[in-house]
Each structure stands twice: as structure tokens, then as C-alpha cells.
Amino acid sequence: MKLPFVQPKMMGDMIRRQIRAVLYRDLVSTTAELAQSTGISFPTISKTLDEMNNQGEVVLTGLGASSGGRRPKQYRLNADHMTGLAVALEKDYSSYALLNYVGEVIGREKLPGVLHDGPERLTEQIGTFVQRYPHLRALTLGVPGAVNNGRVFHIPDYEKFKNFDFKALYEERFSLRVQVENDMNATVLGYHDRSGDDQNRSLVYLYLGQNGPGAGIMVNGDVVRGSSFFSGEVSFLPLYDSQNFSQAVQEPPSAQDGTERRAKLIDAMSRLVAVFTATLNPHTVLFCSTDLTERDLADVRKGSASYVPADNLPSLLVRDWEEDYFHGLNQLTIRTMLGLGID
Amino acid sequence: MKLPFVQPKMMGDMIRRQIRAVLYRDLVSTTAELAQSTGISFPTISKTLDEMNNQGEVVLTGLGASSGGRRPKQYRLNADHMTGLAVALEKDYSSYALLNYVGEVIGREKLPGVLHDGPERLTEQIGTFVQRYPHLRALTLGVPGAVNNGRVFHIPDYEKFKNFDFKALYEERFSLRVQVENDMNATVLGYHDRSGDDQNRSLVYLYLGQNGPGAGIMVNGDVVRGSSFFSGEVSFLPLYDSQNFSQAVQEPPSAQDGTERRAKLIDAMSRLVAVFTATLNPHTVLFCSTDLTERDLADVRKGSASYVPADNLPSLLVRDWEEDYFHGLNQLTIRTMLGLGID
DNA sequence: CCAACTTATTAAAGTTCTTTAATTACTTTC
DNA sequence: GAAAGTAATTAAAGAACTTTAATAAGTTGG
Incomplete structure (x- = not known):
């Protein structure tokens, strides 16, 4: 029952935002194009653009190409x-x-x-x-x-x-x-933006950092923060009889076979993917290139399919976390x- | 970068919705009260209310109490x-x-x-x-x-x-x-509405139905549907070395001690709560009265605290599912x- | 290079809201 | 039971948008 409502007072402000958003996206635009992509009438766009120009928020960069008529003024955001x-x-x-x-x-x-x-x-x-x-x-x-x-x-x-x-x-x-x-x-917000994908996607971004693993979660395009800002603290997930995710991933104290250790990591990751699939059913789960290789990923994909029906699995991707x-x-x-x- | 925007054309429609929403909530209201709680000016409310009255959408129920002036007309939605x-x-x-x-x-x-x-x-x-x-x-x-x-x-x-x-x-x-x-x-939507709680809460509603367990999930006030509409299929959660949630909850074929069975159920539920806490960190997790008693719930509460820090646990409630x-x-x-x- | 045609821009008129003022209908008090 | 006070309603003026029309600025083709 939420009713977002724009009072006429805020119209001017909203119009400017729309213009900024399009100008940011398209870099340079004309009055007609802005009217087109915002749905606002061109006289209003024109007037607002003038004001923004006077206030130094946008700059006139010249005239656009013509297709048989007067050439249109082109505006862009003023970088400075x-x-x-x-x-x-x-x-x-x-x-x-x-x-x-x-x-x-x-x-x-x-x-x-x-x-x-x-x-x-x-x-x-x-x-x-x-x-x-x-x-x-x-x-x-x-x-x-x-x-x-x-x-x-x-x-x-x-x-x-x-x-x-x-x-x-x-x-x-x-x-x-x-x-x-x-x-x-x-x-996760950064990935969401870079992906250019449709809005309203659900994403999980997993990172096995130094401070223990954590995840960024986005549902329907919104970041999930949780009731006590504890969301994404996946290290606590009870995935085994007597181990949680963190313990399963951690290097065990005893000397252990490398391949065995890897198998354990892969399985823990597979279970993690299964957990998210069986709860949020996200579109994509992201991993960090420092945590997993492409080969690992293939194994995780296979592994998680043993826990949930493969049709419902998210696409798995390896990403550069810092970027x-x-x-x-x-x-x-x-x-x-x-x-x-x-x- | 989503920009909800209301064009002036849609204003009239929006105004009516606002009026309906308030009238639904408050049952009966006057022009002044509607202007107050919608933020719309009273002449506009008055005019719109007149139209709605003519079209039979609202009805005039009489005059309200006065506090020293002319008594205000009271309107309510026309039930019929x-x-x-x-x-x-x-x-x-x-x-x-x-x-x-x-x-x-x-x-x-x-x-x-x-x-x-x-x-x-x-x-x-x-x-x-x-x-x-x-x-x-x-x-x-x-x-x-x-x-x-x-x-x-x-x-x-x-x-x-x-x-x-x-x-x-x-x-x-x-x-x-x-x-x-x-x-x-x-x-979960029904609970959310009945609770009267603040918008934008995150909830999980769990049901161990005949068709296998399932959960309704709400994040930030929106229902989570998932990329393939598979969200909430918690039966697949891999919570044990070799059992998923469904298997752990199901009655085992072998004859088994009743208390042992109960302990197993409680632990599975505790793990489920832990899973949601360590991912979504919801405000509340709801159970069905057919699945769990209040006593069980106390044990689940205790049990889940062994998996995640108690401060972050959601409140757990038993509900009548059908209601x-x-x-x-x-x-x-x-x-x-x-x-x-x-x- | 000019007439005919396109397209951008500017101007005017029309909507629909808000704000402010005027009027009306009650209450209260003396 | 008037007069004074208070609040609701109606009316008028103002603001900000859209729609439509008019004008200005270019293009193109003979």
C-alpha cells in the first residue's frame, strides 16, 4: 500500500533529475531527444535546459547533424x-x-x-x-x-x-x-551497474575475504541490509553435520591432501549456491577471481546441481572483486x- | 537509476488512488482530513470527492463533530x-x-x-x-x-x-x-498486512505442507519470486552431510524414538532459521501452528542461537497459516x- | 542561388494543480 | 437569542506543466 506521489512542487526537481539521468546515460543529447526519452514535453525540457545551462550544470557543445532541417543544439553535462x-x-x-x-x-x-x-x-x-x-x-x-x-x-x-x-x-x-x-x-551494486542487465535482478556476490567470507545480496534490484545489518554473513551457514560454511572453507590445521582440500572447498561453495537457489533463487551468483578459478566454477556448477534441480541454478561468474x-x-x-x- | 515519474496526466488518477487508500484505511474521512493525510490541497480533494460521489464510488455519510465551526461532510467508500x-x-x-x-x-x-x-x-x-x-x-x-x-x-x-x-x-x-x-x-503478504508493522520489513513464512515444505519470502516489503520462480523451495537446502532439509524433516522409514524425531525436527528448523539469518537477516520468521508448537519454537530459538549470534536472530512466531x-x-x-x- | 521542404525553437492557449481570499454554516458565549 | 468566533466550503488568482500553433533556421534540388 505504498503510494509514491509527486506533488507539483517537486515536478521541477524531478524534471531536472530525469534530464540528468538521460544526459548521464547518453552523454550528449538534444531537446527533442530528451523530450523523447523522458516523456516530458519539449517546451519544458527547453526551459529547464536553459536554466541548467545558465547555472553551469550543462553546456552547449554545438549543433547536431541534420536530416533535412534546422540543426539541433546539443547539450551535455558540464564535467566540471x-x-x-x-x-x-x-x-x-x-x-x-x-x-x-x-x-x-x-x-x-x-x-x-x-x-x-x-x-x-x-x-x-x-x-x-x-x-x-x-x-x-x-x-x-x-x-x-x-x-x-x-x-x-x-x-x-x-x-x-x-x-x-x-x-x-x-x-x-x-x-x-x-x-x-x-x-x-x-x-554487488557495482556489478549490477556494470552488467548493464535489466533492473530488478537478484544477485549474490560472494567473497572469501581475509576477515572471513561475506556476501553482498541484491533482491529485485535493492540491496538487502537485514534487520540488524547482518545480511550476507554466510560464514555461519550450517551446511554440514558439525561444520558451518566458514569452518568447511577454512584450511584445516592438520596436514591434508591438496586435492581433498579443494574438493571440500568446491562442495562448500556448491552448497552455498544451493542455499541461495533454494531461498532467493537469484539470477546470478558472483565469485572473486582470487577465490575461485574458472575450472573451480565448472565443478561448483556441477556440484550444486546435485543439490537442487539444475534448471533453477543461477548463472555463476568469476569477477575481479576490486573492480x-x-x-x-x-x-x-x-x-x-x-x-x-x-x- | 530508476526514476519513478508522474506525468501531470496521471495526476488525477494518482489523486484518486491516494484518496481511496486513505478512505480504506480510515473508513470515514472529511475533506480536511484527506487533504491532511494525502498532502493534496483541499480544493482538489473536494473536487475529486465530488466526482467520486457522483460516480458512486464514495458516499456521504453525514456530518462530523464540530469543534466550534461548521460541521464537515464525512465521506466513506461505497461498499457496494x-x-x-x-x-x-x-x-x-x-x-x-x-x-x-x-x-x-x-x-x-x-x-x-x-x-x-x-x-x-x-x-x-x-x-x-x-x-x-x-x-x-x-x-x-x-x-x-x-x-x-x-x-x-x-x-x-x-x-x-x-x-x-x-x-x-x-x-x-x-x-x-x-x-x-x-x-x-x-x-507472507497476508501476514505482513495483518501485522500492521512498518513497511519494508523482511519476512520468511515457512510451511511444511503436504506437498513438501515451502517458504514465502519478503524482502524490503516485496515478495521474492526468484529468477525461475523457485524461491522458497527450502526442501532442497543442504543442511547436513548427507541430508537436505526435506529429508531431515521427513519421517524416517525405520521405527524411531518420538523424542529423537522431535529433536531432529527442531534441529532442522533451527538450521533453517540460521540459514535465513546468515543470508537475509529477516525481521521475523513465521511458522504454522500445524507444524510447530510454542514449546517447539522455544527450542528452535535456542537451537538457532547455537549457529548464529543470538543478537541477529529474527523473532519467531507461530501463526495460523490458513488465516x-x-x-x-x-x-x-x-x-x-x-x-x-x-x- | 532560390523555392520548397524539414526540423528546431519560440510563443500562445489550455489543463490542472496550489495558494489565497471570500463566503457560508455552525457553535459558543454573554 | 444575537454577536462573536471558528471551521468548512466555494471562488478566484497564480504556478507549472502540456498541447497546439507560429516562427526561425537549415537543407535539398532544379
């Missing part, structure tokens, strides 16, 4: 209108990506990790970017921990960040739009800049 | 404006509920089951209702099988209904708005009547 910063906080490094208003990465830096040191170091690092880039307006932080509305409240091994409210602090201090996201959630993760953070940042966030 | 039919197709019976425009059950019938006989019997049964109730406009069918857009495409044991397109046939034949939903999906199921079907019907469906 705003810049955003996407930060991945990992144990060993902080990865910073600077993004312009059209979504291009205009700078990338890896600085020392701050998770052990504490928030002060992070604030310093961010501060330098704020100084260097006066158009900085959006900041996205990816963290390996549970996040609720900009505050980290469960981050094992990095006690100094526990209960640290990134959003409150940095919005105040730097006057930026700040959002914080769990790393696997950002990753998807960074892309997810970038994506979140750009959406914020363009005003297309969740709000 | 439309009627809907919610049907649960089970093996042993077909349960029919007739609903008026304010959501009241104005008739209930249990007719013989039709699943074994085939679609003709069902068409007959429905036909009698169509004849008897000229205001019938909406039909909802609940079926124990996988459904895709009004067509059943996987319904074990009831071959005659396989690939039967309820929606196409009955919309044509009876000119009704028809929707078909899987039984467990309708059930929630029927309520879910009714709810779907009413939403369709009021134009609040998914569309």
Missing part, C-alpha cells in the same frame, strides 16, 4: 560542475577516486590504510582532497563493516571506528553529501552528485 | 461499488471469499477441490459467482504452484493445471481483473479493486 570522492577503506590501503560530473575518474590515489590508526588519519586524508578540489560535493565511503545511515556500528578488528558516525561528522565539517556503505553491498567494488563506490558517488540517490 | 472474489485452490477444497469495496468479507463458501479435476470445474465454480454478483470486478486466485504473470507453469501433482493461463482466460471470458499468486507468497493465506488473498483482491496494485 561538481566533483565527488569515492573512498574504499581497506586494511592495507585507502583507495581514493575523484569523479567529475559525467562520471569519469579524474584522479586516483592509494594512500596508507587508516583502519588501524583511527578516524583522525582518515579525516586528515579527506581534508587534503577537500582543500585541493573546491568543487567537491559528494563523498562515499566503503567500509568492511556493518553500517546504518552513515554510522559504522560493527566493524570487527578495527575498534577505533566502532560507532563512528562518518556522515554526521563529515557533512558538518566539510559540507559534503556523505554516504557510507558496506563493502560487499557496494560491490566491481570500486565501480560500486563510484556509482554511488555519481548518483549522489546527480541527485539520483535513494533519498 | 464493486465486489471482488478471492479464491484459494487447495487439494481438498476451493475456498471462495466475496469482498465488498471496503474490504469486508460479505460471503464465504467452501466448494469441492478442483485441482485434480481440472480447469473446467474451476471455470464452472467461478461462473456461478460471476452470475450471482453483477458488481464483480476483481478475481484473485491462490495456487500451490509456481506462477508467472497469471499463468501457472509448475504445479506438481496437478498436471491438468500445468501451463494454464488463468489470467488470459478469465479476463477475456468474465472481464475481470485477474491475478494469480503462489500460496506461500500470498501468505494468513486467506487474508493475503483478500488483501490482493482489495488492492486490485482500489487500484493500488503493483501495476
Whole structure:
């Protein structure tokens, strides 16, 4: 019984968002094309585009090709209108990506990790970017921990960040739009965006990280956070009589045959796939290239078919985790800049 | 990057929906109250309400109490404006509920089951209702099988209904708005509505039916259908070295101690709860009173805490399955009547 | 190079909402 | 039981969109 409703007051705002979204997607567009793909009438598009041009949000790049009539003005987003910063906080490094208003990465830096040191170091690092880039307006932080509305409240091994409210602090201090996201959630979002696939898909992105395995889950196009932000903590899955997923995957203390160990890993993964198939029945399950090879994947595919009917299995893919993760953070940042966030 | 957008053309329609939704919720309301709770200006509400009154969709029930001024006109939905039919197709019976425009059950019938006989019997049964109730406009069918857009495409044991397109046939034949939903999906929806809880919750509704166990899953307030409509088929969950959920729950062929059997059931259930907690981390997991007692539930609660940290466990509840199921079907019907469906 | 044709842009008129004002219908109080 | 007060309803003015018409700017072909 949810009724999303747009009051006339918000129309102007909505129209701008639509324009931004299309301009971001198509890079360059004309009034007629925008009217076409947004469904908004061309006089309105024209008027709004004028305003956006005056405010420096879009720029006129010239005239388009003609097919027998007056040549149309072409607009695109002004790359310099705003810049955003996407930060991945990992144990060993902080990865910073600077993004312009059209979504291009205009700078990338890896600085020392701050998770052990504490928030002060992070604030310093961010501060330098704020100084260097006066158009900085959006900041996205990816963290390996549970996040609720900009505050980290469960981050094992990095006690100094526990209960640290990134959003409150940095919005105040730097006057930026700040959002914080769990790393696997950002990753699954990143894949979803890169895949270009239809909206509303269900995905599971699995990572056997250093801090124990975890999964990012997306259902019907939305990230699943869980009632206590515990979603995707697959290490606890009771998949064997006396072992959970984590224990099955972990290297056993006793010397063990390599092939046997591999078989165990494959089976655990197969069961994991079966678990998701028999619950969410997702379209795709993603693995990290650091965790599994293509050959492993084939075996997992076979293995999981012994647990659930093969017709219902998701497609399994091996991915570069870092790429998807960074892309997810970038994506979140750009959406914020363009005003297309969740709000 | 989804942008729900309301064009001015659809405003009128949206306004009516808002009014219906509030009127359904509050039963009776005045112009001022409607303007208040919808956020729409009172002249617009007034005008729309007039139209709806002329068309017989709402009725004027009198004047409200005054607090020192002119007494306000009170409107409510016209119960007779439309009627809907919610049907649960089970093996042993077909349960029919007739609903008026304010959501009241104005008739209930249990007719013989039709699943074994085939679609003709069902068409007959429905036909009698169509004849008897000229205001019938909406039909909802609940079926124990996988459904895709009004067509059943996987319904074990009831071959005659396989690939039967309820929606196409009955919309044509009876000119009704028809929707078909899987039984467990309708059930979880029914609970969600009855609970009155906040939107956007994640729920799992478990049922150890005759046709093998199944679950209805809701994430962030949306029913999860899965890529091949296989979601919730928890019987396949590999929870033990050499048994899946279904096998663990099933009565073993050998004579076995009753308490031992119970312990096994409890453990399987505990693991199931653990599986959902470590993946979706739902707010609540529901069980059927036919499957589990309150005492069992306490043991499950304890048991699952041995698999995942207790803080993250969902609340566990025992429910009357049929009640929630029927309520879910009714709810779907009413939403369709009021134009609040998914569309 | 100009007439005929296309297409973009600008302008005007029409809808439909909101906001504000005026009127009407009650209540309350003296 | 008026007069004063309060709240609902109706009416008028304003805002922001769409639709339709008019105009401007190019193309193309003889």
C-alpha cells in the first residue's frame, strides 16, 4: 500500500533529475531527444535546459547533424560542475577516486590504510582532497563493516571506528553529501551497474575475504541490509553435520591432501549456491577471481546441481572483486552528485 | 537509476488512488482530513470527492463533530461499488471469499477441490459467482504452484493445471481483473498486512505442507519470486552431510524414538532459521501452528542461537497459516479493486 | 542561388494543480 | 437569542506543466 506521489512542487526537481539521468546515460543529447526519452514535453525540457545551462550544470557543445532541417543544439553535462570522492577503506590501503560530473575518474590515489590508526588519519586524508578540489560535493565511503545511515556500528578488528558516525561528522565539517556503505553491498551494486542487465535482478556476490567470507545480496534490484545489518554473513551457514560454511572453507590445521582440500572447498561453495537457489533463487551468483578459478566454477556448477534441480541454478561468474567494488563506490558517488540517490 | 515519474496526466488518477487508500484505511474521512493525510490541497480533494460521489464510488455519510465551526461532510467508500472474489485452490477444497469495496468479507463458501479435476470445474465454480454478483470486478486466485504473470507453469501433482493461463482466460471470458499468486507468497503478504508493522520489513513464512515444505519470502516489503520462480523451495537446502532439509524433516522409514524425531525436527528448523539469518537477516520468521508448537519454537530459538549470534536472530512466531493465506488473498483482491496494485 | 521542404525553437492557449481570499454554516458565549 | 468566533466550503488568482500553433533556421534540388 505504498503510494509514491509527486506533488507539483517537486515536478521541477524531478524534471531536472530525469534530464540528468538521460544526459548521464547518453552523454550528449538534444531537446527533442530528451523530450523523447523522458516523456516530458519539449517546451519544458527547453526551459529547464536553459536554466541548467545558465547555472553551469550543462553546456552547449554545438549543433547536431541534420536530416533535412534546422540543426539541433546539443547539450551535455558540464564535467566540471561538481566533483565527488569515492573512498574504499581497506586494511592495507585507502583507495581514493575523484569523479567529475559525467562520471569519469579524474584522479586516483592509494594512500596508507587508516583502519588501524583511527578516524583522525582518515579525516586528515579527506581534508587534503577537500582543500585541493573546491568543487567537491559528494563523498562515499566503503567500509568492511556493518553500517546504518552513515554510522559504522560493527566493524570487527578495527575498534577505533566502532560507532563512528562518518556522515554526521563529515557533512558538518566539510559540507559534503556523505554516504557510507558496506563493502560487499557496494560491490554487488557495482556489478549490477556494470552488467548493464535489466533492473530488478537478484544477485549474490560472494567473497572469501581475509576477515572471513561475506556476501553482498541484491533482491529485485535493492540491496538487502537485514534487520540488524547482518545480511550476507554466510560464514555461519550450517551446511554440514558439525561444520558451518566458514569452518568447511577454512584450511584445516592438520596436514591434508591438496586435492581433498579443494574438493571440500568446491562442495562448500556448491552448497552455498544451493542455499541461495533454494531461498532467493537469484539470477546470478558472483565469485572473486582470487577465490575461485574458472575450472573451480565448472565443478561448483556441477556440484550444486546435485543439490537442487539444475534448471533453477543461477548463472555463476568469476569477477575481479576490486573492480566491481570500486565501480560500486563510484556509482554511488555519481548518483549522489546527480541527485539520483535513494533519498 | 530508476526514476519513478508522474506525468501531470496521471495526476488525477494518482489523486484518486491516494484518496481511496486513505478512505480504506480510515473508513470515514472529511475533506480536511484527506487533504491532511494525502498532502493534496483541499480544493482538489473536494473536487475529486465530488466526482467520486457522483460516480458512486464514495458516499456521504453525514456530518462530523464540530469543534466550534461548521460541521464537515464525512465521506466513506461505497461498499457496494464493486465486489471482488478471492479464491484459494487447495487439494481438498476451493475456498471462495466475496469482498465488498471496503474490504469486508460479505460471503464465504467452501466448494469441492478442483485441482485434480481440472480447469473446467474451476471455470464452472467461478461462473456461478460471476452470475450471482453483477458488481464483480476483481478475481484473485491462490495456487500451490509456481506462477508467472497469471499463468501457472509448475504445479506438481496437478498436471491438468500445468501451463494454464488463468489470467488470459478469465479476463477475456468474465472481464475481470485477474491475478494469480503462489500460496506461500500470498501468505507472507497476508501476514505482513495483518501485522500492521512498518513497511519494508523482511519476512520468511515457512510451511511444511503436504506437498513438501515451502517458504514465502519478503524482502524490503516485496515478495521474492526468484529468477525461475523457485524461491522458497527450502526442501532442497543442504543442511547436513548427507541430508537436505526435506529429508531431515521427513519421517524416517525405520521405527524411531518420538523424542529423537522431535529433536531432529527442531534441529532442522533451527538450521533453517540460521540459514535465513546468515543470508537475509529477516525481521521475523513465521511458522504454522500445524507444524510447530510454542514449546517447539522455544527450542528452535535456542537451537538457532547455537549457529548464529543470538543478537541477529529474527523473532519467531507461530501463526495460523490458513488465516494468513486467506487474508493475503483478500488483501490482493482489495488492492486490485482500489487500484493500488503493483501495476 | 532560390523555392520548397524539414526540423528546431519560440510563443500562445489550455489543463490542472496550489495558494489565497471570500463566503457560508455552525457553535459558543454573554 | 444575537454577536462573536471558528471551521468548512466555494471562488478566484497564480504556478507549472502540456498541447497546439507560429516562427526561425537549415537543407535539398532544379
